[in-house]
Amino acid sequence: MTTENRHSDALALPERYRRFWDEAAAFLPPERMMCDPFRTLAFGTDASFYRLVPKIVVKARTSEEVRRLLEVAGRLAVPVTFRAAGTSLSGQAVSDSVLVVLAGGWRGAEVLDGGARVALEPGVIGSEANALVAPLGRKIGPDPASISACMIGGIVANNAAGMCCGTSMNSYQTVESMRLVLADGSSLDTGDPESRRRFAETHRELLDGLAALRDEVQRDAALVRRIREKYRIKNTTGYSLNALVDFDDPVDVLLHLMVGSEGTLGFISRVTLRTVVDHPFKASALACFPDIEKAAIATQRLKGGPVSAVELMDRASIRSVEGKAGMPAYFEGLGPDACALLIETRAPDAATLRRQADEARDLVDGVPQLVPLAFTDVKAEYEKLWDVRKGLFPAVGAARRIGTTVVIEDVAFPMQHLAAGTVDLQRAMHRHGYDEGIIFGHALDGNLHFTFTQDFGTSAEVARYQGFMEEVCSMVVQTYDGSLKGEHGTGRNMAPFVEMEWGVAAYGIMKRLKRLLDPKGILNPGVVLNDDPHVYLENLKPLPRAADVVDRCIECGFCEPRCPSREVTSTPRQRITVQREIARLRQTGEDPARQQRLAEQFRYLGEETCATDGLCATACPVSIDTGEYVKQLRAASWSGVARDRARRYAGDFASLAGWARRGLGAADLAHAVLGTGLMSALSGAARRLSGDRLPAWNPQMPRPARASALGAAGAGRERKVVYFPSCLARTMGPARGDPEERAVFEAVLSVLDKAGYEVLFPRDLDALCCGLAFDSKGFREAGEAKARELEGALWEASRGGEVPVLCDTSPCLQRMRKTTDGRLRLHEPVEFIHGFLMDELRFERQPGPVAVHVTCSATKMGLAEKTRAVAEACAEKVVIPAGVGCCGFAGDRGFLHPELNAAALSDLRSGVAGCAEGFSTGRTCEIGLALHAGIPYRSIVFLVDRCTSPAR
Ligand SMILES: Cc1cc2nc3c(=O)[nH]c(=O)nc-3n(C[C@H](O)[C@H](O)[C@H](O)COP(=O)(O)OP(=O)(O)OC[C@H]3O[C@@H](n4cnc5c(N)ncnc54)[C@H](O)[C@@H]3O)c2cc1C
Ligand code: SF4
Ligand code: SF4
Secondary structure (H helix, E strand, C coil), rough: HHHHHHHHHCCCEEEEEEEHHHHHHHCCCCEEECCCCCHHHHCCCCCCCCCCCEEEEECCHHHHHHHHHHHHHHCCCEEEEECCCCCCCCCCCCCCCEEECCCCCCCCCCEEEECEEEEEEEEEEEHHHHHHHHHHHCCCCCCCCCCCCCHHHHHHHCCCCCCCCCCCCHHHHHHEEEEEEEECCCCCEECCEEEEEHHHHHHHHHHHHHHHHHCCCCCCHHHHHHHHCCCCCCCCCCCCCCHHHHCHHHHHHHHHHHHCCCCCCCCCEEEEEEEEEECCEEEEEEEEEEEEEHHHHHHHHHHCCCEEEEEEHHCCCCCCCCCCCCCHHHHHHCCCCCEEEEEEECCCCHHHHHHHHHHHHHCCCCCCCCCCCEEEEEHHHHHHHHHHHCHHHHHHHCCCCCCCCEEEEEEECCHHHHHHHHHHHHHHHHHCCCCCEEEEEHHHHHHHEEEEEEECCCCCHHHHHHHHHHHHHHHHHHHEEEEECCCCCCCCHHHHHHHHHHHHHHHHHHHHHHHHHHCCCCCCCCCCCCCCCCCHHHCECCCCCEEEEEEEECCCCHHHHHHHCCCCCCHHHHHHHHCCCHHHHHHHHHHHHHHHHHHHHHHHHHHHHHHHHHHHHHHHCCCHHHHHHHHHHHHHHHHHHHHHHHHHHHHHHHHHHHHHHHHHHHHHHHHHHHHHHHHHHHHHHHHHHHHCCCCCCCCCEEEEECCCCCCCCCCHHHEEEECCHHHHHHHEEEEEECCCCHHHHHHHHHHHHCCCCCEECCCHHCCCCHHHHHHHHCCCCHHHHHHHHHHHHHHHHHHCCCCCEEECCCHHHHHHHHCCCCCCCECCCHHHHHHCCCEEEEEEEEEEEEEEECCHHHHHHHCCEEEEEEHHHHHEECCCCCCCCCCCCCCHHHHHHHHHHHHHHCCCCHHHHCCCCCECCCHHHHHHHHHHHHHCCCHHHHHHHEEEECCC
């Protein structure tokens, strides 16, 4: 994206926004300000079913920047919405004004008091916070199902909860202090007495206003009773009014009001939470009851018992997963009214766990059950039980008609009404034609989610949704005095119903609170409180058909943290969102100029900078591989001439590999003659002159692999293996200056020799390649031709799959698994060493830490633990830095778009501090890793070779 383009987009903004842009541009760098069609749409998307496109998106990195943004926003009356991970479901993280995104920063975290407390910046992902305190036997209280994607800012601002946290361990109950930036740009650290004192001086009026509201509420005994009653069950409807009855000091009131305020009362720049115990011993049981009433009785008995979670699943929920792999066979025989409870108990030791499991079983003993209740503490078994629960949402997502949205609603009933409320919900869903809908949720807290698919494409369908929601809201509130939002936040979705749930007096207090803290109404207006009774039916998000491979995407955002391009261009969700919009514009014929502009921008922001590693699929609840989608788009973009050329290259692969080796040799010679500095400068200049078409040179560029004889070795030995050195391994040797002179295949041969193997090679090795290099660029036919050729050669060399096959490069091996005959016994290097060589070699651990990088393909093949085990057999300390996923080098992307690799590995250098060398299983990945870690990276086989001798 050029500066001119960015500038012309800014010129087209409405006057007020142009002034905002200009003023913000005085203190924000241009790359953190966006108003172009691609990025406003992409960043504007969250997990809800609302679509608002911001006029301006800014990435703020510091509190000072937020302070200045709020100051400008206040002066120009420009509304501002904060965004953490955008996994919200109720429309609270979208805006048609200015979106302030936390991306790329705010990751600071400090463990305090031996893990009893943790101070976190708002961009820390929930699971990262847990990983920090887990070694100390602690975790944060809030436990939303989205915890691997959502961030602390959003968790606290939504008062998110989950299966175990209930009403006693949520952010409201566990918050200790916050650093805040308020609407007027002022700052307050509630944990710092000096900051509180200063704030009291400068904000007397505000604090007096809070004290007056506190007194008014506390004087009204009926209101106090109502507030206390409402928070006995989970409740995130409206503001946290309990702050006004639980606390006296107005600063403490403010601190607790911020929890669940959804960015409408101020910005949270740091929060300190008290952590809770994370017991290491767990056991689970699946109980099945003849009907919901019996399940509710069992839940009531379990409440207060030694259980940490009780998850309810109605018959429709069970039906949505029955018959699928891993699901209990008896599901299919359950009666039409059956209801299941998944019960979990946790304990500090095995004996307590057993006692608790017995106690829980005794508690539900008298309640009729369809299958005998049995707890298991075997990880594989209880994980299977939890797979039932985890499979529910994807099952509805996968079954939905393309174009429809999956709606997840989130209500809570007082415990005594759980059974009747669930039955009424089931009836309402059927009455309104939501026959595919399912009900599940956190029964211990009376918190139920009901999920159904909804078409928002026609007014009749919107009216059906309206009728259903109106009925549900009045049933939950008027019949059962429940909560309309148990944990997902009010957003735009429930804003029109807050008064209905809370009553006139409480609603009036909420409005006055908002006016007090945000008098100009610039903070996320329309969220939590909204005077428009139909706001929940407006700005509904279209989900048009784009391509089979991505049509099931629910835009949840779970994939985003895995994506190496998330900080530099776009994320999987954003790629899909933009392609959906392009498809919609194409289908409707509306705004061809916008369609063209989005397509143009997609080329770099979506397509060229996708590493196509597919790591996104590993986090996706509906298993979408956006990398595969991008490959399809690339394939569709090639001309016949380009495809023919690729086929020709594939057909004469040996020559191509020869050219590559000679090219590397020439570059290495130039490097030797010119030195690193001059070579970098000259190659950089040449690349710039070519309009970035020439590959980027870097000092970690490999030298050509030594032309060593790759002939059969160890003839006549009993143990045999077919070794397929990938084309990368055959071409790329170590980098200049690396003390290791050998190519990876030499290390492999050495290890195999020590382990007593006869090594066989496939015929015509020089011409062989798995086809990944072609396929990832979208040359599908050329890739397929190479795969067939390799399959034939391996079939022959392995005697029809009898002899195991070893490939030294994980990405190639992973592709071979997908593209070749399943009878071939294919092994990745770590897998082969772990499975076949551990007993054949004597390992001697080397001192000092080594860094290890698990490639995306190894991750997807489930080899992370084996990689660690092999490395730990070789080195006293193994460092696998947290938060470093896909390296973004992706074959040639690291040469063509080095910024992708740089962004993906921006945390690597600090993560491997103290390590002198690193190891992995992909030669091109190792180039980028070495470049950004500042230490050499090589195949893990070198480490194994160095640390082993023959066992016999
Ligand atoms: C499939 C799925 C399952 C889910 N399961 C659960 C669940 O089990 N329990 C649950 O509670 N929720 C759940 N959610 C909803 C959502 O994931 C959580 O509420 C989550 O905490 C939102 O965090 P976020 O980082 O995505 O925040 P965002 O969506 O980015 O923002 C949330 C709100 O916080 C505000 N905000 C963000 N940062 C700040 C800040 N620094 N200061 C002030 N305001 C800020 C935003 O303006 C917005 O109003 C689920 C969502 C999905 C898609
Ligand atoms: S691709 Fe999957 S994980 Fe990503 S937003 Fe879509 S559904 Fe969610
Ligand atoms: S394939 Fe990789 S780079 Fe592409 S969208 Fe998925 S995670 Fe991101």
